[in-house]
Amino acid sequence: AQFGLGPAFVYAHRRHQLPPGLRRAGLATVALAALLIGLAWQQAQFGTGRWSSAPLLVLLALVQALHLHACALAQRYDGLRLFNLLRGLPTLVTAVLLAGLALLGWLDPAAAALATIVGFALTVAVALRRDGDLPRDGGDGAQNDPPWQLTSHLRYSLQYHMTVLLGMLSTNVDKLWLSWSGQTQALGLYTVAYATSRLIGLVQEAASSALF
Numbered sequence: 001a002q003f004g005l006g007p008a009f010v011y012a013h014r015r016h017q018l019p020p021g022l023r024r025a026g027l028a029t030v031a032l033a034a035l036l037i038g039l040a041w042q043q044a045q046f047g048t049g050r051w052s053s054a055p056l057l058v059l060l061a062l063v064q065a066l067h068l069h070a071c072a073l074a075q076r077y078d079g080l081r082l083f084n085l086l087r088g089l090p091t092l093v094t095a096v097l098l099a100g101l102a103l104l105g106w107l108d109p110a111a112a113a114l115a116t117i118v119g120f121a122l123t124v125a126v127a128l129r130r131d132g133d134l135p136r137d138g139g140d141g142a143q144n145d146p147p148w149q150l151t152s153h154l155r156y157s158l159q160y161h162m163t164v165l166l167g168m169l170s171t172n173v174d175k176l177w178l179s180w181s182g183q184t185q186a187l188g189l190y191t192v193a194y195a196t197s198r199l200i201g202l203v204q205e206a207a208s209s210a211l212f
Helices: 005-016 023-047 051-074 081-104 109-131 150-171 173-181 184-211
Strands: none
Touching: 005 051, 005 150, 023 051, 051 081, 051 109, 081 109, 150 173, 173 184
16 A cells, blocks of 8 residues: 555655655655555455444554555665664564553453554654654755656656565465465465465575675
């Protein structure tokens, strides 16, 4: 649901030396939030069939989407310090809250969802606060570059999104085929087995990414 808007803004920020802040990126955030509210509400109706869970699903989808968008925008700063902070903070906050709820005996699915919402919402607030404190770079675009336009920005973001979407489809053909031809239980077991097998090469992948 990101539609490549975050990476496109990073590219535009470097290329066209956009003014600081999240004013233009806010347009993408508003559109993204409206889209996710509709998708989450539809999933709540067709998934659980319980209206009581719909607000939690809406909030959870919204804060996670805003967090991903904030992480993408944070990559426009050198050093990626803000990006690394935003990636690790929600996990840490959510883990602490879940541990506290478990010790108090209050842990249930609704409480776990609320803890996750608090973790991601706090991270988005930190992103908005830290964005105004970081130094501004001048960009590396050429002097004769055309001015920034919303149409070209959206076109670049959709091109980026289509590239990512093609990669996701090509790496999940097996799951798509199983979801069409098999039962939901078989798909769930296969997905768990596949995700577990990916953990075997996690250390090697992390080492290669850090070194090269």
